[in-house]
Amino acid sequence: MSNNTPCYHCGLPAEKDSPYKATVLGQPRVLCCLGCQSVAEAIVDNGLENYYQFRTEPAAKGESEILETLDKLAVYDDPALQEDFVYQEGKHNQIQLTVEGITCAACGWLIEKQLSRVQGISQVAVNVAERRAMVTWEPDNIALSGILKALKRIGYKALPFQPDQHEASYLTEQKQFLKKVGLAGLMTMQVMMLMTGLYFDLFGSIEAETRQYFYWVALVLTTPVVLYSGSTFYLGAIKAISARTVNMDVPVTIAIFGTYIAGLKATLLQTGEVYFESICMFIFLLLLSRYLEHRSRHQATQISANMMQYIPVTAHRLEPNGQLSDCLAKHLQTDDTVIVKSGETIPVDGEILEGVSAIDESMLTGEFEPVTKQAGHVVYGGTVNQQSTLTIKVKQPLKHALVNQIIRLQSSAMANKPKVAQMADTFSSYFVSAVLVISAATFAFWYWQGNEDAFWIAIAVLVATCPCALGLATPSALTCAMARLNKQGVLLKRADALEQLTTIDTIALDKTGTLTAGQFSLQQVHVANGYTEEQVLQVAASLESRSEHPISKAFTHDNLLNVSEFEVTAGGGISGVVSGQQWCMGSASFTGVSPNSIAPNANVFLTNGDHCVAAFLVSDSLKPDTAATLEALADKQIVLLSGDNQHNVDAIAQTLPIQQALGGLTPEQKYQHVQALQAKGHKVLMLGDGINDAPVLASADVSLAVGNATDVARNAADVVLLSESLSTVPPLLKLAQQTRTKIRQNILWAVGYNLLILPFAVSGLLLPWMAVIGMSLSSIIVVTNSTRLLK
Incomplete structure (x- = not known):
């Protein structure tokens, strides 16, 4: 006798004693898995239990697309449901939407133009390549359901972005493409065979009735191609015209x-x-080019779009009573404790409490060498625990995990389009209008001349000069470039940063944590009269225990003292009250000490009141690839800007190809120096990692935060390296140049083709079938040229 019973949600077999249950319609229901349990609970919590009374068949396993099931957009206004996908940015809310029906750059332009007119929506950035939109709005003025309705009114269906649903949406569109392309290709072969025979008289002298019969057969074969396969273009045209524009x-x-x-x-x-x-050939080739574009876009974006696939659905949570329980990863909260066994994927960002293991972080950094981590080290969701069991304390929910932040950064990057992309979009919209005018004028001229082919000449003009290739020129190249950077562990927060990187002639660098590894050690201790080394080290370690600066790890003591009124001065040092006395510790300028008075080579000073009690020499070692990286950047002017003393800065600068090295700088002085470089006409790329680097990062033409950077530095930077290594900087600059070259090549080809073909089309030398081939090949060439950036 079977121990199985149907799952109440999806209908698949579930064990009668299954631990997954939910109370639906007042009765306990048996469910087969955590996914079905989560969805059932969501439906009940939102008062939508009637779904189970009126449904005609079981739901798909683990599906949570309540929008499609119940057709109620208002359900997405529920704060509990928004918790998973809506982010708060001050007084604004932000969401990523999967938008179905996007076929080309014109769709993205149309959506941005129409949504920007809706009151309450602050910013709209459509990523055509990923079929996603990043929308920022004021929740006091418009609800999320209002945004979804606004999209629906112009013909686009949108859902909150979720990786699995986004992938399903892509597969659905791919099937539709294949059906339409397949039908068009099959019918094109049949019609071409008939019509070619008639044109070249391959059938010999045939009677008029037989010729007419062939025409009727061709008409019957062509009709489904026009009505079904070509519907993609008509829907796009209707959307544009309904919005009082053209595409x-x-x-x-x-x-x-x-x-x-x-x-x-x-x-x-x-x-x-x-x-x-x-x-038939026109529709087939145009569909084929769009299908190839569709596939290439997917291949280019699946690296970032589907990064969440690396996150496991469930996690092993350690309960307060010491028992392990399985739960959904998205239900983990800050300070929860999880157990990750050898070979398992880490579910969320957290800090190791117990255990030592090698972690595979290649999905984030692109570096396949495992990283050894132990208690106190931070680990990230999606990385793989390769060796032994780890006990991890959750630092933040899955919604705010690094992998989720990466996806948001990539979508936000497309909000700032390069100037060349803005110019191409504007030119494309004007060019469509010009094509319509030129086509009408061509027809009028040849009709006035009495040419019986005036109509066909006008059709050839419309087909040949369709600016599809121009619309693809920039977004296809940018998408491929960003996908390649993702593989290398480089994140762009602004797409236009790639364009600006091509103009950089000066690279400004912080020293500690950027050029150096941040592994500080205490080399020398100088103590003033009246104090012992043990005393000053105890006070110093007590103060530094409250600091997050990497230098704090150089000071340790077994018996720490209580610290009160602790304060941090960015780029200066720290201060606090220890044993009833005011102490300051930091740079010479912060503590007011003259280094020469106690120790010329010291770089950290400890003062008690107005008296210098001790001076320390804390040293750091260069990252292994620093020298090779700077050698590869030898064509740029390299400037070192550091808060460390000039003696230590000079010592490092002598071993590296650095033209100018300045030490003892405050954050304000770093900022002023970059401003001075810019005033002289230099384009500056700033590399930094600390809180004190935030002002100068924000002021540089392009800013880059290394992998070990603080959150403040990451927020201020335009580019973020997921690895602590600088080795990806030269390839980044090279790819920026390659991307600019590809965009220029694409635009030159697209514009050049249209200008070259236009005289032939207007003069009547170009037959419609020739125009069809030329236009389709133009688009395919642009997409193919862009995909070369992936290699």
């Missing part, structure tokens, strides 16, 4: 229906030309 689909739609109606008329009246093979 690339408008001339395509006019060309298809113009040619089809003319062929239908000629077939019915048995007079005139028919170009059914041109219609």
Whole structure:
């Protein structure tokens, strides 16, 4: 006798004593897994239990697309449901949406233009390549459901971005593409065979009735291609016209229906030309180019778009009573304790409490060498524990995990389009209007001249000059470039940073934590009269125990003293009251000490009141790849800006290809120096890692935070390295140059092709089928050229 019973949610077999249960419609229900339990509880909590009464079949396993199931957009206004995907940015809310129906750059332009007019929406950034939109809005003025409705009104269906649903959406669109391309390709072969035979008289002298019969057969074969396969373009044109604008689909739609109606008329009246093979070939090749673009976009973006696939669904939570329980990873909260066994994936960002193991962080940094981590070290969700069991304390929920922040950063990056992209978008919209005007003028001229092919010449102009390739020129290259950077562990927070990197001629560097490894050790201790080394080290270690600066790890003591009124001065030092006395510890300028008076080579000073009690020499070692990286950047002017004393700065600068090295600088002085460089016309790339680097990072033309940077530095930077290594900086600059070259090549090709083909089309030398091939090949060449950036 079976011990299984159907899962109440999805209908799949579930054990009768399954631990997964939920109370639905007043009765306990048996469920098969955590996924179904989570969805059932969400439906009940939101008062939507009627779904189970009126559904006609079991739900898909683990599905949580309540929007499609119940067709109620208002459900997304529930704060509990928004917790998973809405982020608060001050008085604004921000969300990533998966948008279905995006086919080309014109769709992105249309969505941005229309949503920006909606009151309450502050910013809209559409990433056409990933079929996603980042929307920032004021919750007091508009609800999330209002945003989804606004998108629906212009013909686009949107859902909060979730990696698995986003992937399912892509597969659905891919199937639709394949069906439409397959039908168009099959019919094109049949129609081409018939019409080619007629054009070149391959069938010999045939009677008019037989010729007319072939026309009717071609019409029947062409009709489903026009009505089904070509529907993608008509929907795009309707969306644009309903929004009182034009896009690339408008001339395509006019060309298809113009040619089809003319062929239908000629077939019915048995007079005139028919170009059914041109219609089929036009739709087939245009669909083929868009399908190839669709696939290449997916290949380029799946690295970042699907990073959440590395996060496990469940986690082993250690309960207060010492028992282990399985729970959903997204339900873990700050300060929860989880157990991660050997070979398992770490579910969320956290700090190791117990255990030592090698962690594979390649999905974040692109470096496949495992990193050894132990108690006190931070680990990230999605990385793999390779050796022994770890006990980890959760630092933040899954929603705010690093891997989730990466996805948001990549989407936000597309909000700041490079100038060349803005110019291409503007030019493309004007160019479509120009194509329509030129086509109409061409028809009028040849009709006035009495040319019986005036209509077909105008159609050739519409087809040949369709600016699809121009619309793809910039976004396809940027998407591929950002995907390649993701593989290397480099995140762009602004897409236009790539463009600015090509103009950089000066690189400014912080020393500690950027050039050096941040592994400080205490080399020398100088103690003033009246104090012992044991005393000053105890006070120093007590103060530094409250500091997060890397230098604090150089000071340790077994018996720490209580510290009160502790304060941190960014770029200066720390202060506090120890044993009833005021102590300060930090740089010479912060403590007011003259280094020469106690120890010329010291770089950290301890004062009690107005008296210098001790001076310390704390040293750090260069990162292994620092010298090789700076050698690769030898064509740039390299400037070292450090808060360390000039003696230590000079010692490091002598071993590296650095043109200028300045020490003893406060954050304000670093900022002023970069401003001075910019005033002289230099374009500055600033590399830093600490809180004190935030002002200068924000002021540089492009700023870069290394992998061990503080959160403040990461927030101020335009580019973030996930690895502590600087070795990715030269490839970053090289790829920026390559991307600019590809964009220029794409735009030059797209514009050059249109300008070259236009005279042939207007003069009547270009037949419609020739225009079809030329236009399609132009788009395919642009996409193919961009994908070379992935290699």
